[in-house]
Amino acid sequence: MHKILNIAKPNPQLQKNLSEELKVSLILAQLLINRGIKSTSEAHKFIDVKLSNLLDPFDFLDMTKAVKRIKVAAQTKEKVMLFGDYDVDGVTSIALLKSALTSLGLEVVHYLPHRVKEGYGLNKNAIRMAKENKIGLLVTADCGTSNHEEIQELKRLHIDTIITDHHEPLNCEMPQALSIINPKVKNANYKFRDLAGVGVAYKFAQGITGDSLFEDLDLVSLGTIADVVPLTGENRIIAKEGLKRLSKTKRAGLKALMEVSGVKGKTINATFVSFILGPRLNASGRMDSAHTALELLLCEDEGAALNLAKSVDAHNRQRQKIESAILEEAQALIDKEVNFKEHKVIVLAKEDWHPGVLGIVASKIAARFYRPTIIISLTEKLCKGSARSIKNFHIFDALSGCKHLLEEFGGHAHAAGLVITKDSIQDFKETINRLACDKLRLEDLLPSTDIDMELKLSDLSERLAQELSVLEPYGTGNPEPLFYTRNLKLKGEPQVLGRNTLKFWVTDGELAYHTIGFGLSGLRNSFLQADSFDMVYTPAIDDWQGNNSIILEAKDVFFR
Numbered sequence: 001m002h003k004i005l006n007i008a009k010p011n012p013q014l015q016k017n018l019s020e021e022l023k024v025s026l027i028l029a030q031l032l033i034n035r036g037i038k039s040t041s042e043a044h045k046f047i048d049v050k051l052s053n054l055l056d057p058f059d060f061l062d063m064t065k066a067v068k069r070i071k072v073a074a075q076t077k078e079k080v081m082l083f084g085d086y087d088v089d090g091v092t093s094i095a096l097l098k099s100a101l102t103s104l105g106l107e108v109v110h111y112l113p114h115r116v117k118e119g120y121g122l123n124k125n126a127i128r129m130a131k132e133n134k135i136g137l138l139v140t141a142d143c144g145t146s147n148h149e150e151i152q153e154l155k156r157l158h159i160d161t162i163i164t165d166h167h168e169p170l171n172c173e174m175p176q177a178l179s180i181i182n183p184k185v186k187n188a189n190y191k192f193r194d195l196a197g198v199g200v201a202y203k204f205a206q207g208i209t210g211d212s213l214f215e216d217l218d219l220v221s222l223g224t225i226a227d228v229v230p231l232t233g234e235n236r237i238i239a240k241e242g243l244k245r246l247s248k249t250k251r252a253g254l255k256a257l258m259e260v261s262g263v264k265g266k267t268i269n270a271t272f273v274s275f276i277l278g279p280r281l282n283a284s285g286r287m288d289s290a291h292t293a294l295e296l297l298l299c300e301d302e303g304a305a306l307n308l309a310k311s312v313d314a315h316n317r318q319r320q321k322i323e324s325a326i327l328e329e330a331q332a333l334i335d336k337e338v339n340f341k342e343h344k345v346i347v348l349a350k351e352d353w354h355p356g357v358l359g360i361v362a363s364k365i366a367a368r369f370y371r372p373t374i375i376i377s378l379t380e381k382l383c384k385g386s387a388r389s390i391k392n393f394h395i396f397d398a399l400s401g402c403k404h405l406l407e408e409f410g411g412h413a414h415a416a417g418l419v420i421t422k423d424s425i426q427d428f429k430e431t432i433n434r435l436a437c438d439k440l441r442l443e444d445l446l447p448s449t450d451i452d453m454e455l456k457l458s459d460l461s462e463r464l465a466q467e468l469s470v471l472e473p474y475g476t477g478n479p480e481p482l483f484y485t486r487n488l489k490l491k492g493e494p495q496v497l498g499r500n501t502l503k504f505w506v507t508d509g510e511l512a513y514h515t516i517g518f519g520l521s522g523l524r525n526s527f528l529q530a531d532s533f534d535m536v537y538t539p540a541i542d543d544w545q546g547n548n549s550i551i552l553e554a555k556d557v558f559f560r
Contacts, residue, residue: 142197230477
């Protein structure tokens with residue numbers, strides 16, 4: 001597949017100014033510029049992450065009203081129900097809020113919907129449970145903004161609702177909740193709109209306890225990073241400070257999860273959360289009930305925590321097996337049904353596809369073919385689907401253009417969920433592809449990589465590799481630094497390691513660097529046959545056996 005490389009345009013004067021004033025290399029100065037930093041004050045704020053820079057929770061317009069209502073509930077001994085989502089963001093939100101509310105002496109029950117049986121958001125079962133348990137106040141976590149009818153029903157039952165959420169509202173009309181704490185709604189008055197659901201829950205917990213709750217940032221960083229929100233602004237502070245606490249967490253559940261995941265004793269970074277801890281917690285809600293993940297986060301007994309951790313790990317292995325089978329079936333459908341000249345959006349539907357893994361499959365297919373992808377599990381009545389998109393196609397807006405064919409939908413620019421009848425799928429497929437033809441140009445369907453700088457091997461040093469660590473944690477909005485070097489040659493024989501990893505040496509004729517390419521083992525013969533190649537990579541410190549040296553992590557290779 002062809003790929004567009006977007007090499008950032010250097011700014012020599014600003015580079016020089018930042019380098020001199022911050023006492024950093026010109027390369028790091030340019031990387032800061034590439035991340036939108038235009039002054040030394042902005043650079044200091046980005047590099048020197050401070051908890052004191054977190055915004056006041058009472059900046060939310062509805063925070064005072066919500067906190068007052070919680071205080072009334074505590075005084076009058078009302079029962080409170082927490083209703084959350086079944087993903088990592090949702091369960092960390094519920095764990096955090098349950099701890100905060102019980103610290104005030106409140107009697108708290110919680111409800112996590114079943115992904116497959118109930119789906120996302122408030123539902124009739126939860127309302128029935130609230131009524132039967134004589135709940136006076138219901139608090140949502142990571143959901144609620146679009147549940148107009150359900151909140152209206154709760155109001156009819158004289159149950160107040162406080163919404164804590166971070167999802168985009170479907171329209172300008174807000175549900176009739178007592179209080180809506182969501183940075184994305186109109187008149188929220190909050191200056192940072194990209195908080196994860198657990199970030200919003202954290203602000204609410206701070207408001208009701210009057211405490212900073214900095215020790216709870218282990219949970220907040222876990223949910224924030226796993227939910228793939230931009231790691232900028234407040235999220236950068238939450239992630240960076242929270243990862244420090246996550247590595248040293250005292251929570252029995254998190255310690256057990258790290259042990260079972262094979263990362264016990266290691267310094268936890270964003271990659272560990274995204275690819276090791278997060279998927280295991282998510283697998284609980286994908287395969288069965290998210291209650292297992294929540295119990296693990298709340299567990300205080302080490303033995304019980306270890307059993308729960310083993311359970312979520314088993315769910316994750318089951319998830320991987322099911323996902324692989326669906327991917328294989330999806331590829332067969334693509335070969336049979338998809339005409340890439342006509343179909344700019346891939347829409348696939350089949351019976352018996354497990355709804356819990358549709359989003360992961362959609363994401364992998366979207367990455368493989370660089371097309372917006374929608375995967376639907378067929379049933380006789382209402383069919384559930386997940387959508388994942390590409391850089392220049394806002395999938396939520398596209399679904400809004402097809403809303404007459406959908407029973408339900410929700411999401412944001414890059415990911416969404418939907419419910420559709422079986423009879424409407426063909427019309428939906430045609431309609432969303434017509435919309436895509438109007439929106440997408442040919443070049444939009446070519447994957448692109450944003451490169452920070454073009455370098456020579458002589459520009460690299462151990463000092464630079466260590467200096468780059470000030471940019472961590474990496475994620476959406478703050479990507480891992482990528483460099484581009486031309487006309488490299490292979491030195492020696494490439495070595496294939498486990499998990500499709502290739503280990504090799506690259507040279508420019510004068511310098512040579514040890515290089516590792518995860519998932520690049522299929523390129524071994526191409527390396528051996530090529531005269532030279534260009535490489536996209538990031539330098540890192542390899543501290544194997546205590547000997548620090550530079551290793552290049554190859555991300556892309558272009559053979560000449």
